[in-house]
Amino acid sequence: MSEAFGAGSLLETAMSFQRAKLVLTGLELGLFELLAGGPATEGTIGERLGLHARGTGDFLAALAEAGVLAREGSRYRNGEAAARFLVRGEPGFLGGFLHVADEVMYPAWGHLATSLRTGEPQATTYSRPDMFAELYEDDAKRSAFVRMAEDASRPLIPALAEAFDWAARGTVLELGGCRGNVAAGLVAAHPHLDATVLDLPQLRPEFDAHMRTLGTTGKVRFHGADFFADGLPEAEVIMIGHCLVDWTDDQRRALIARVFPAVRPGGAFLIWDPMIVPGAESCLRNLVRSLNMQLMTPHGANYRVDELTGWLREAGFGEVRHDALGQDVTLVTALRPE
Numbered sequence: 001m002s003e004a005f006g007a008g009s010l011l012e013t014a015m016s017f018q019r020a021k022l023v024l025t026g027l028e029l030g031l032f033e034l035l036a037g038g039p040a041t042e043g044t045i046g047e048r049l050g051l052h053a054r055g056t057g058d059f060l061a062a063l064a065e066a067g068v069l070a071r072e073g074s075r076y077r078n079g080e081a082a083a084r085f086l087v088r089g090e091p092g093f094l095g096g097f098l099h100v101a102d103e104v105m106y107p108a109w110g111h112l113a114t115s116l117r118t119g120e121p122q123a124t125t126y127s128r129p130d131m132f133a134e135l136y137e138d139d140a141k142r143s144a145f146v147r148m149a150e151d152a153s154r155p156l157i158p159a160l161a162e163a164f165d166w167a168a169r170g171t172v173l174e175l176g177g178c179r180g181n182v183a184a185g186l187v188a189a190h191p192h193l194d195a196t197v198l199d200l201p202q203l204r205p206e207f208d209a210h211m212r213t214l215g216t217t218g219k220v221r222f223h224g225a226d227f228f229a230d231g232l233p234e235a236e237v238i239m240i241g242h243c244l245v246d247w248t249d250d251q252r253r254a255l256i257a258r259v260f261p262a263v264r265p266g267g268a269f270l271i272w273d274p275m276i277v278p279g280a281e282s283c284l285r286n287l288v289r290s291l292n293m294q295l296m297t298p299h300g301a302n303y304r305v306d307e308l309t310g311w312l313r314e315a316g317f318g319e320v321r322h323d324a325l326g327q328d329v330t331l332v333t334a335l336r337p338e
């Protein structure tokens with residue numbers, strides 16, 4: 001046992017669900033939107049949100065101690081991160097992700113022991129093994145899933161636009177690109193790119209609507225297909241992000257083998273995911289995320305960078321490099337030889 005990890009650290013780890021709920025409950029109550037309108041006293045906050053006086057003071061003071069809120073005399077205001085990421089309507093709003101965290105992930109984590117005994121997911125949002133098909137049958141579930149996925153990938157877009165020599169490439173195909181948010185961001189940064197998103201056909205209406213909202217209609221195309229079963233269009237660069245974690249090792253290997261012939265000779269395959277990098281500072285968080293994938297998906301798990309490198313080499317890719325893309329996320333770039 002590390003000397004630094006004593007009873008205090010042990011209890012803090014064991015009880016960290018309490019802190020998680022401080023933030024998630026603040027979101028549920030609309031606290032951060034209220035404070036986006038300006039600083040407010042405990043009394044005003046309690047009155048506006050309909051809170052009982054018993055816990056309101058401790059709740060607000062705890063959020064301030066945690067750095068989520070800040071104090072201005074007797075008033076509270078959103079801290080910097082809360083103002084950017086917890087207020088609906090802000091470009092960085094993470095409410096789509098945190099809503100699913102609160103409503104689906106949090107209850108599922110209460111059944112971790114069951115999942116460890118059975119290997120079964122514990123999310124209550126689907127019951128069939130074809131999870132995506134089932135989620136996409138229901139408008140509210142589809143919308144919640146899409147917003148969750150997008151909140152997770154949006155912060156990575158600027159780094160992705162910088163991390164690769166896009167100027168030297170013409171066509172890019174994003175597999176599992178959802179309603180095109182990442183591809184649209186990439187094309188905004190590199191307007192010469194000819195971009196296509198391949199995702200399940202059920203997402204076409206979401207894609208079309210999102211492109212209209214972003215003003216990118218016609219700049220990114222949608223190709224409705226199943227990447228495990230249908231032919232993949234060719235491109236100089238094929239990319240896939242936050243997707244391989246949804247599947248088993250065998251499915252990942254099969255998909256990578258299908259991608260290789262679709263990447264033009266001399267082209268590249270880019271993969272980003274919260275990969276497990278033994279010894280890295282992100283290792284614990286990504287192992288915990290892997291258990292989250294077990295709870296939330298029929299077969300998903302996080303994987304190690306060296307495993308991915310092996311699958312890429314097996315498929316025929318040559319040079320493989322990996323770089324940090326964002327917090328806890330690794331970008332792997334594999335080149336197809338000329």
Ligand SMILES: C[S@@+](CC[C@H](N)C(=O)[O-])C[C@H]1O[C@@H](n2cnc3c(N)ncnc32)[C@H](O)[C@@H]1O
Pocket residue numbers: 132149150152153175176177178179182198199200203225226227228240241242243246
């Ligand atoms: C976790 S989301 C990631 C979305 C997007 N890449 C992002 O990072 O925002 C996984 C995506 O894979 C898509 N997907 C799942 N199974 C697929 C399949 N068999 N063929 C094509 N797309 C699929 C889903 O519809 C979803 O958009």
